[in-house]
Amino acid sequence: MRAVDLIMKKRDGQVLNREEIDFLITGYATGKIPDYQISSLAMAVFFKGMTFEETGFLTRAMINSGDTIDLSDIEGVLIDKHSTGGVGDKVSLILAPLAAACGLKVPMMSGRALGHTGGTLDKLESIPGYRTNLSLAEFKEALEKIGFAMIGQSESVVPADRKLYALRDVTATVESIPLITASIMSKKFAEGAESFVFDVKCGSGAFMKTLEQAEGLALSLVETGRSLNRKIKAVISDMDQPLGLMIGNFPEVREVVSSLHNQGPGDLMDLTIRLTAWMVVLGGLAADIFTAEKLCREKITDGSAWKKFLENVEYQGGDIEVLLNLERAPRAQHIIPLKAENQGFLKRIDAFKMGLASGMLGAARSRKEDPVFPAVGIELLKVQGDAVKPGEELCLIHGEDLSKIDEVKKLLKDSYSFNEEPLPPGERVLKEL
Amino acid sequence: MRAVDLIMKKRDGQVLNREEIDFLITGYATGKIPDYQISSLAMAVFFKGMTFEETGFLTRAMINSGDTIDLSDIEGVLIDKHSTGGVGDKVSLILAPLAAACGLKVPMMSGRALGHTGGTLDKLESIPGYRTNLSLAEFKEALEKIGFAMIGQSESVVPADRKLYALRDVTATVESIPLITASIMSKKFAEGAESFVFDVKCGSGAFMKTLEQAEGLALSLVETGRSLNRKIKAVISDMDQPLGLMIGNFPEVREVVSSLHNQGPGDLMDLTIRLTAWMVVLGGLAADIFTAEKLCREKITDGSAWKKFLENVEYQGGDIEVLLNLERAPRAQHIIPLKAENQGFLKRIDAFKMGLASGMLGAARSRKEDPVFPAVGIELLKVQGDAVKPGEELCLIHGEDLSKIDEVKKLLKDSYSFNEEPLPPGERVLKEL
Numbered sequence: 001m002r003a004v005d006l007i008m009k010k011r012d013g014q015v016l017n018r019e020e021i022d023f024l025i026t027g028y029a030t031g032k033i034p035d036y037q038i039s040s041l042a043m044a045v046f047f048k049g050m051t052f053e054e055t056g057f058l059t060r061a062m063i064n065s066g067d068t069i070d071l072s073d074i075e076g077v078l079i080d081k082h083s084t085g086g087v088g089d090k091v092s093l094i095l096a097p098l099a100a101a102c103g104l105k106v107p108m109m110s111g112r113a114l115g116h117t118g119g120t121l122d123k124l125e126s127i128p129g130y131r132t133n134l135s136l137a138e139f140k141e142a143l144e145k146i147g148f149a150m151i152g153q154s155e156s157v158v159p160a161d162r163k164l165y166a167l168r169d170v171t172a173t174v175e176s177i178p179l180i181t182a183s184i185m186s187k188k189f190a191e192g193a194e195s196f197v198f199d200v201k202c203g204s205g206a207f208m209k210t211l212e213q214a215e216g217l218a219l220s221l222v223e224t225g226r227s228l229n230r231k232i233k234a235v236i237s238d239m240d241q242p243l244g245l246m247i248g249n250f251p252e253v254r255e256v257v258s259s260l261h262n263q264g265p266g267d268l269m270d271l272t273i274r275l276t277a278w279m280v281v282l283g284g285l286a287a288d289i290f291t292a293e294k295l296c297r298e299k300i301t302d303g304s305a306w307k308k309f310l311e312n313v314e315y316q317g318g319d320i321e322v323l324l325n326l327e328r329a330p331r332a333q334h335i336i337p338l339k340a341e342n343q344g345f346l347k348r349i350d351a352f353k354m355g356l357a358s359g360m361l362g363a364a365r366s367r368k369e370d371p372v373f374p375a376v377g378i379e380l381l382k383v384q385g386d387a388v389k390p391g392e393e394l395c396l397i398h399g400e401d402l403s404k405i406d407e408v409k410k411l412l413k414d415s416y417s418f419n420e421e422p423l424p425p426g427e428r429v430l431k432e433l
Numbered sequence: 434m435r436a437v438d439l440i441m442k443k444r445d446g447q448v449l450n451r452e453e454i455d456f457l458i459t460g461y462a463t464g465k466i467p468d469y470q471i472s473s474l475a476m477a478v479f480f481k482g483m484t485f486e487e488t489g490f491l492t493r494a495m496i497n498s499g500d501t502i503d504l505s506d507i508e509g510v511l512i513d514k515h516s517t518g519g520v521g522d523k524v525s526l527i528l529a530p531l532a533a534a535c536g537l538k539v540p541m542m543s544g545r546a547l548g549h550t551g552g553t554l555d556k557l558e559s560i561p562g563y564r565t566n567l568s569l570a571e572f573k574e575a576l577e578k579i580g581f582a583m584i585g586q587s588e589s590v591v592p593a594d595r596k597l598y599a600l601r602d603v604t605a606t607v608e609s610i611p612l613i614t615a616s617i618m619s620k621k622f623a624e625g626a627e628s629f630v631f632d633v634k635c636g637s638g639a640f641m642k643t644l645e646q647a648e649g650l651a652l653s654l655v656e657t658g659r660s661l662n663r664k665i666k667a668v669i670s671d672m673d674q675p676l677g678l679m680i681g682n683f684p685e686v687r688e689v690v691s692s693l694h695n696q697g698p699g700d701l702m703d704l705t706i707r708l709t710a711w712m713v714v715l716g717g718l719a720a721d722i723f724t725a726e727k728l729c730r731e732k733i734t735d736g737s738a739w740k741k742f743l744e745n746v747e748y749q750g751g752d753i754e755v756l757l758n759l760e761r762a763p764r765a766q767h768i769i770p771l772k773a774e775n776q777g778f779l780k781r782i783d784a785f786k787m788g789l790a791s792g793m794l795g796a797a798r799s800r801k802e803d804p805v806f807p808a809v810g811i812e813l814l815k816v817q818g819d820a821v822k823p824g825e826e827l828c829l830i831h832g833e834d835l836s837k838i839d840e841v842k843k844l845l846k847d848s849y850s851f852n853e854e855p856l857p858p859g860e861r862v863l864k865e866l
Contacts, residue, residue, distance in 0.1 A: 003603075004604065011605050036467075042473065047476075047480045171440060171473035172440035172441035
């Protein structure tokens with residue numbers, strides 16, 4: 001078998017079989033097939049796609065390129081959630097303890113995101129003392145005792161994905177649905193989960209800008225899962241506007257705390273409960289989504305999700321006193337309001353621009369070496385549909401270093417648009433597959 | 434400027450400008466842009482193409498990657514011919530002396546072909562003593578005195594093409610018309626020619642299998658030439674069947690000798706005269722193709738083309754005695770006839786299979802290190818349209834090593850097809866652009 005013939009086969013729109021995909025990925029992972037062949041293959045896949053079965057073979061081959069986390073001795077159903085990422089997306093921090101409170105086991109491993117929004121690990125680490133580098137034994141103990149644990153991805157899991165992703169990043173081949181699918185799925189399955197709920201974000205603040213793109217990815221995830229005999233539920237959710245009211249690492253933790261006290265913003269509560277409920281259904285702990293949603297709401301109101309969260313923070317070394325007394329928690333040095341200039345009804349807050357502004361304040365890193373400031377971010381005071389008068393505060397900027405404040409303010413101003421007439425509220429959940 | 438952004442631009446179907454193409458090619462040639470980015474770019478070009486102007490920029494950037502041969506002090510019009518290669522294609526060896534006899538200067542530099550058919554250099558080197566590695570001074574002297582010289586390509590000319598071609602070969606990106614165009618044109622222009630005639634071969638024995646593909650390449654060559662202010666004439670010629678009667682290195686030289694005595698097979702004579710006549714027209718030595726063809730036929734019949742050929746062979750160190758007394762020339766050890774089994778009219782001789790068989794006998798190399806046997810090959814005794822009876826000889830196999838003779842015979846048998854009714858002869862020249 002020769003790599004060049006397989007590249008040609010894909011280039012000419014043919015389907016690669018399991019042996020061929022194994023040959024390519026194993027060869028790449030072991031250094032026998034060079035970068036320059038895999039990058040031209042990736043470009044051919046960009047143009048010609050892959051069937052769901054092919055994507056399944058690719059997923060499996062990538063899993064086999066490294067270690068897998070064996071969680072088979074954990075009692076209970078192992079179910080995870082994955083999101084393609086968005087602005088103000090703190091869902092994982094509420095969903096994981098909630099799912100655990102419902103009786104599921106959630107082995108959550110997160111990447112350290114680059115780009116316009118902080119990753120889950122950055123949010124967790126904004127809690128003083130919180131360790132995301134548990135050993136495998138600790139990870140399993142936390143799963144058994146508490147029902148969930150949240151750690152960083154291990155270097156030894158799916159090394160082919162690590163290598164392939166770095167290559168795709170510099171060869172303009174990131175935006176390929178089968179390659180995105182295999183990258184997401186291989187990591188989740190290698191990390192020991194049995195099935196997943198995927199939150200496919202869609203809109204200006206997300207990787208998928210249009211509903212059509214998001215549907216393509218959602219379908220690919222669900223059907224590739226099917227080809228691997230794994231149950232996958234995909235929820236396409238709106239990320240054209242930030243989720244909830246807080247953007248930034250510790251600011252989002254504050255919103256997690258209020259949400260676990262059933263006082264979170266409606267859009268965040270509804271989406272989180274919907275996603276958790278699908279996990280409950282996938283795990284067989286409820287017969288249907290309505291029963292599952294009811295169970296989730298109960299586990300919020302009776303305080304058991306909050307209790308799970310505190311147990312987890314304590315286990316992973318975080319300072320729960322900070323969470324119990326939020327007034328003592330870290331706060332940014334400067335809190336600067338942004339005031340409305342127009343009169344009208346808030347039509348839209350552009351998530352992408354909000355995310356950029358938050359990144360500019362230091363909430364996210366654009367290079368691996370960059371520091372992340374836990375307390376900085378943006379606090380929304382008005383949301384879509386709200387009536388606004390000139391001079392009213394639209395949001396608060398939480399900043400440490402004000403050197404870029406003018407740029408931040410300009411971005412924030414640009415992210416607001418208004419309407420003369422009142423508007424119906426938008427839906428977060430756009431579609432479920 | 435970042436390579437990844439330019440790859441993305443091409444991937445998304447946009448046109449690259451001159452600076453962008455210079456950046457990519459200069460960066461690649463100097464090692465600043467890695468193989469893996471250029472291979473994904475090449476795959477994007479495969480799918481999205483390039484405008485003629487873009488292809489012109491690419492050609493220029495490739496020329497600028499290395500040395501150019503300065504022939505500006507040679508008196509006369511410098512015109513060359515390029516062929517995409519075929520089975521039994523010995524046109525260059527007749528055309529170059531003929532064009533010189535007409536008064537043109539032909540600076541011919543050839544590559545050493547790999548694949549199913551020997552290259553021009555192998556054919557020339559089958560003449561005992563013939564040197565294709567003239568120095569630049571010798572090359573120029575031969576051009577001035579004789580009017581043509583035939584040498585191998587210099588390593589220092591168009592190094593970007595050398596590097597890019599090697600990469601395309603292993604990344605399934607050879608079959609891209611703009612990339613093929615820039616590869617051919619950059620070499621020809623860097624080697625000092627002012628304009629060219631391109632013989633675009635089409636059919637089973639050629640790189641371009643269909644007329645549509647050949648037309649695409651011909652148009653790209655002519656229009657890219659126009660964008661560079663160079664006059665180019667493209668002739669699409671049939672390569673579904675071998676050209677002439679002889680296939681193999683010295684066997685083809687024998688046919689060159691008879692052709693230069695005006696005794697070559699009609700298809701070979703006609704095509705060679707047509708191509709040379711277009712060179713004469715491009716060079717301004719005749720007002721139209723009819724006058725030019727007449728001039729060419731005269732230069733064959735009056736022996737002046739043959740005289741030029743002998744002068745060249747002598748200058749380049751070849752043994753002209755062998756050419757003057759062909760009976761003394763090297764002959765293969767075994768000459769084995771292939772006999773017809775069927776009755777009918779010869780419908781077609783598959784050029785590709787003939788080429789493979791000839792390569793199997795040792796007339797071509799599949800790896801750089803392989804030796805080439807000068808005397809081996811195939812001599813056709815029947816051609817398209819001929820009536821054939823069972824037991825009649827179809828061709829003669831000239832072989833040295835008979836270890837693969839059964840395979841060769843099977844290939845040859847398979848390459849013949851017959852018709853019950855007589856057939857009109859096919860045309861060699863299919864189209865001119």
